[in-house]
Amino acid sequence: MEPSTRLASIQLNNATISFDDRFTLSEIDWTIEPHQHWVITGANGSGKSALAAALAGVGKIEAGTVQGLPERVGLVSFEVQAELIAEELKKDDADIMDVVSLGTPVSEMIFEHCQDAELAGELVEKFGLTTLLDRAFRKLSTGETRKVMLIRALANKPDLLILDEPFDGLDVDTLTMLQAHLASIIESVPMVMVLNRFDEMPDFITHVAYLDKDRPEPSQGDKKRGDKKGGEKGRLAFTVDRRDEAAFNELYQLLHLKTTDLSVPEADPAHQLPALDPNQPLVKLKQATIKYGDTVIVDSLDWTIERGQHWQLSGPNGSGKTCVLSLITGDHPQCYTNDIFVFGFQRGNGESIWQIKQFIGYVSTALQWEYRVSTSCRNVIISGFFDSIGVYTKSTDNQQKIADQWLDLLGMKTRADQPFNKLSYGDQRLLLIARAMVKHPPLLILDEPCLGLDDMNRQLVLALIEKICEGKETTVLYVNHHTEDRIKEIDNHLTLDKNH
Structure with missing residues (x-):
């Protein structure tokens, strides 16, 4: 495939982006170049999924600017997965329909929402979904649902592919296959992934963005009232070029400390x-x-x-x-x-x-x-x-x-x-x-x-x-x-x- 020339740089300049009253990304400065492939990582609740969703145009820009977002984005996330399931469940509402809905079949979910039917067919076979094409989407397991979403995103010829925890719920063989397929398209599709586990990071990732929870000093009034005005806030703490071995190792160490289940060792x-x-x-x-x-x-x-x-x-x-x-x-x-x-x-x-x-x-x-x-x-x-x-x-x-x-x-x-x-x-x-x-x-x-x-x-x-x-x-x-x-x-x- 020819290298993509469709995507210019994506630039977030001092951008504050809100997601209802639940969460706000605060003062984000970040540039994604067309030839780069990023992983977004950080502690729980720091806004990793929110930042990924912002690249797909989700959220309200309260301050700063967001420029260069592509028209066609492939987004795979738990939030989108939940929305698709919720839409299917609505079809069971007896007040609206006189007959029990069988739900949208997998074949329709895939082939009526893609740009490249041939690629979609190849991926259906690779993901082992051939025998499930006539089954209702809502009857699939969580892992099978995730596979359908991945096929839709990959076969839609996106200008930018955003994958939020894409490897969760996949068996070892499927994980290996997906990583190989992603590696085969890196020259044509820039990718941004949300990952908690560093050991799952593909070799083609070039940069890492680390998010942390914002730590504003509460006022005395806030302390007394226990206020959480505006919900939680996340910030982009720093970015790391993977070629910078020392900085990359420090980031690995930080994530290990933030996310490890290890506790303080016992005394002698x-x-x-x-x-x-x-x-x-x-x-x-x-x-x-x-x-x-x-x-x-x-x-x-x-x-x-x-x-x-x-x-x-x-x-x-x-x-x-x-x-x-x-x-x-x-x-x-x-x-x-x-x-x-x-x-x-x-x-x-x-x-x-x-x-x-x-x-x-x-x-x-x-x-x-x-x-x-x-x-x-x-x-x-x-x-x-x-x-x-x-x-x-x-x-x-x-x-x-x-x-x-x-x-x-x-x-x-x-x-x-x-x-x-x-x-x-x-x-x-x-x-x-x-x-x-x-x-x-x-x-x-x-x-x-x-x-x-x-x-x-x-x-x-x-x-x-x-x-x-x-x-x-x-x-x-x-x-x-x-x-x-x-x-x-x-x-x-x-x-x-x-x-x-």
């Missing part, structure tokens, strides 16, 4: 932390004040952190965020002149700093600067069992197993023996968070964990924090000052202001 039963009183808060500050001479950094702060109560601490530079953290960890000299209760200890009553620190996992940019030893990814995680930088004590088989489970969660299981100092800055940060979590500390303090990270690596770190917050044993204290880096599992917020 041979290295259990002392039990804490479940009736006591983890941290309680009463009228905590930090000042240097006449300069007050923190003024009369009351703050209680209960078990399982994840917090985000934010504020401008100089507002005292790090000072407050150091009161909790015992690293600030004024922690003994304040009324501070931490993990059952009243500060200043004879406890050692190590009695406090054993219950805390801590990650910061400063720690990453200090972690300069040349050791493997696995050993970085294992070092968390010993609170050391590097491993100087022989680890147990179970500790190595747990470290490997963390690497699996991070999408890094094939990189266990790679040297830590050769990794990207973002991968190093992920490993240090795993190191802090390996003992399942009651409190995990993440001090500006996204500092210095590019957008992709920031998303990776945020995804890991969300995964940790979904667990039950560790309370997360997350420090940042960027509203766009909110974590959906964190409902408690403390904002510090400058007092000078």
